Amino acid sequence: MSDIVLDVKNLRVEFPTRKGVLTAVNDISLQIRRGEILGMVGESGAGKSMTGMAILGLLEPPGRIAAGSIHLSGDRIDDLDDRAMQPVRGQRIGAIFQDPLTSLNPLFRVGDQLVETICLHTNLTKTQARERAKDLMREVGIPAVEERIDSYPHQFSGGMRQRIVIALALCAEPELIVADEPTTALDVSIQAQITALLKRLCRERGTAVMLVTHDMGVIAETADRVAVMYAGRLVEVGTVDEIVRRPKHPYTTGLMGSIPSLRKDVEELQMIPGSMPRLNDIPDGCAFNPRCTQAGARCRRDVPSIGAGPTGVACWLAQEGACA
């Protein structure tokens, strides 16, 4: 068995609107291996969450996958209908979303929610499922499980709630977890606890994780590889070290430079002029060219490709050293 868990090829997500078709995700290819954490970064609207939603089969209509394919451990999942997708989602792909308060049902005890999910995805009896729920709660680091299992979501703190959500995602031992901004709503000290937990689970169980976040710090601490998105396309994919220390794409370089440093004193932060184009207004050629200081004629004409390797950069300048 190959150890590639998620294989996305040339994925394209479109939203038909009255003003024309908007392409939220454009020609994205990526792979995640067993036990690997792939970080997806980009600014709001870059398409990183949309990619996660497409993989989960949760695109809101009229959004649709217009081209490309998604394979999960060799099985094609992007063309499944809702009924066929349901057992895949939950059993084979777990999801963790940003706001733990809205991902849990406020009217049910957390134990019952865990038991329901476990029973849905496995053949365990209610009693067995309850034992399994307790094990999961222990595994994600919830203290005094015997008492807490019968509490309601509002009786937990934000960090503890996010642990419950992670326990829910783990119920059926999925091959892949899509975590969309899992720590954004949490304080830094709790954020560190949750990322440490995600990393440990990924290592121990060999789960592949797609970590979607806008926080470069979280990525630097957690991810093995990083995919940077801009205006619906991947602009650079590399190991976390490459992206953080030696970014190649001018956008990644600008992004890294605009984060205030904890060590150095700088009078002015580096900044990228302008802002990301709206989806209905993406320029020809490289989408970044109007904000790029090194853009040449070719950048305004042809879209650079990122290639098919595990790392790569979609920039004429970085690829060929010239963009005339």
Added chain:
Amino acid sequence: MNIHRNAILEVEALERHFDVSAPWLNRLIERKPRRTLRAVDGVDFDIQRGQTLALVGESGCGKSTIAKLVTGLHPPSGGSIRFHGDRDRMQMIFQDPFASLNPRWRVGRIIAEPLRTLRPDTPAAQVMARVDELLRIVGLTPSDGLKFPHEFSGGQRQRISIARALAGEPEFLVCDEPTSALDVSVQAQVLNLMKRLQKQMGLTYLFISHDLSVVRHMADVIAVMYLGRIVEIQPAADLFANPLHPYTRLLLDTIPDLEAPKRDRTPMGGEVPSPVSPPTGCSFHPRCPLAIARCATERPQRQPDVHNRRVACFAAHSDRS
């Protein structure tokens, strides 16, 4: 003392309590006691003219409550706030650039509002000219004044908020998480703008943020808050080079550092306790690795020492003596 001479704001023993008791009938029947939340529990600091004081801390530590107390949106429950300046020349910038601008007003009218309120006899032509000037100062164009807020991106809206705050020619700005809703590349634009304006106009900032790297970039002095109290206050560079309070040390150790990512750090254990029933003594002692018996019973006080850095911690004091 010399350092107090040029202070624009002096805050002493400031307290703000909120009554979070159950309704009186429940209290009567279920014999529940009255409960108070001490959002701000004895805080003192002062801000020098032309400088930036940053308040940092996790959610619920009372930093936004201080912003509301300083601007007079809440009356204090105890202590004093002395502002040595013109009350009309204090303005505020809020976190959410989507909620803080009236969606039905054109941008020009939004920016002109403080002028119309504070100096109602300014002639209309002069107001218009000032709005155009303000738009240019924050990096927008005068024609943007005719548009509505929804036509702008988050970063541009925050520029509009800044232009509005500048309209009344303020000397003191309270900025409550001004860039938390923005993407990093846009955040850099707004932070650079705020620094430039401070230098050009001699502004004083009370800057509230939970992001330590932003705070390090912006602040001259940093006050670290935990459960309604300031646990440590130091000049920015000193705080990062030599954090004195165990909470500050843990916080600095917990935040991801892009230059030196620690892939397998041990995160700070536990959570922030509820401010309704904070721990006795030093409120950080249940999470503190250095806690001694005294910390559980006695509340440490901050003591001014020669370097103007102050820390409320028994362990930190005994460290140095």
